[in-house]
Amino acid sequence: MKFKFTAITFILTFIFSTILLTNTSAQNKNKFIVNGYVGGYRGLVKVEDIDAQKLTHINYAFVNVKDSAAFLTNLKTDSTNFRKLNELKKINPDLKILISIGGWSWSENFSDAALTPSSRKLFAKTSVDIIKQFNLDGVDIDWEYPAMRGEEGNVYRPQDKENFTLMFKDIRAELSKLEAETGRKYLLTAAVGGSKSFVKNTEMAEVAKILDYILIMTYDYGGKTVNHHTNLFPSKGMESGSSAHQSTLDFMAAGVPPSKLVLGAAFYGKSREAETKTNNGLNQPQVLQSKAVSGQSGGFGKLKTEFINKNGYKRHWDRHAKAPYLFNPETKVFITYDDKRSIKLKARYVKKYNMAGIFFWEYFNDPDENLLNVIDKVLN
Structure with a gap:
């Protein structure tokens, strides 16, 4: 027995x-990704204010591109920030810290860096040298935009489409060398524009084979009509317009598996002036280069303190777009943003479509963690 x-x-x-x-x-x-961009370009980061337990990844923005090399423009503060960010792993050992290269203001030299085999190898090596030197976990590329004009003055070429892919191959090769040295796994990701044009001007099916994750910037949507900048679905009457859902479908149709797609959320608002008060400004013609929008909007913390149902603004909900907005009928200024309700729906969307997770710009725009707490509750 x-x-x-x-x-x-x-x-x-x-x-x-x-x-x-x-x-x-x-x-x-x-386990879903919760990836927050942290703006180190401003100087020293208040790392002690970052809730590391609610994040899986931090993308440090930004590293510059200069003479075909990845370049730390603010070496003194960047090195301090890297050291302090790594200390967050004492709180969350699984936290990954990546450098994000480029961004809106520092993408002008990407096309040159990706142009030739020698320039690509230099860029790849210098990118990986930074994460090796500072004991970081990976490289995120934020090229705005391959084969398309981003900020005025940016260099761009038709060859960017193929070179975008080749650049990632070279970075991956350098990361593999580092993995062989250290026995660690390093990440390679990209923040990508949410437009059909971005998909058209890249080889996303090939890129997806190389990258660990693709972060779709499902925000900063715009046009000549007053509408949302980070809506989950289109507004009524704007069915052919931009939305996070349409961007997701576009990348999936281009050959990117949903398991590698990360949905973007905006922890900030954008303001626009409508020509009329009709429909609270929604879907109305926009006053371009409006002076009335100056100082209106900002991070979610500012929106909550100064604008949401305050100072002449009233909050509205677009049930078709699943997005909030503010409207001031006196000034006809419309503010588009994400709030707790829309963030909750985005997080649920990520789960429904088996996506990799959610990311947001920018961590310190939500100092009270109103939006981060919603993400944490839904995805964890």
């Missing part, structure tokens, strides 16, 4: 352990 009991106990223990390991693996596999 003793042997029989021991054997049964062993079998039951083995089965239970197998189930537990399977469930644990499933939980790890299903």
Whole structure:
């Protein structure tokens, strides 16, 4: 009986352990990314104010591109920020810290850096040298935009389409060398524009094979009509317009698996002036280069303090777009933004479509963690 009991106990223990390991693996596999961009370009980051337990990844913005090399413009503050960000791993050992190269203001030299085999190798090596030097976890590329004009003065070429892919191949090769040295896994990601034009001017199916994650900037949508800048779905009457849903479908159609797609959320608002008060400004012609929008909007913390149902602004909800907006009928200024309700719906969308997770710009725009807490509750 003793042997029989021991054997049964062993079998039951083995089965239970197998189930537990399977469930644990499933939980790890299903863990969603919560990636926050942190703006180091301003100087020293208040790292002590970052809630590391609610994040899986931090993308440090930004590293510059100069003479075909990745370049730390603010070496003194950047190096301090890297050291302090790494200390957050004492709180969350699984936290990953990546450098984000480029951005809206520092993308003008990407086309040159990606142009030739020698320039690509230099760019790849210098990118990886930074994460090696500062013991970081990966490289994020924010090229705005390949083969298209971004900020005025940016260099762009038709060859960018192919060179975008080749650049990632070279960075991945350098990361593989570093992995062989250290025995660690390093990440390679990209922040990509949410437009159909971005998809058209890149080889996303090939790029997706190289990258760990693709972060769709499902914000900063615009046009000549007053509308949302970070809406989940189109507004009524604007069905052919931009939306996070349409951007997601476009990238999936281009060959990117949903498991590599990360949905973008805006922790800030954008203001626009409508020509009329009709429909609270929504879908109305926009007054371009309006002076009335100056100083209106900002990060979610500012919106909550100064604008949401304050100072002549009233909050409205677009049930078709699943997005909030503010409107001041006196000035006809319209403010488009994400709030707790829209963020909750975006997080649920990520789960529904089995996407990799959610990311946001920018961490310190929500100092009270109103939006981050919603993401954490839905995805964890």
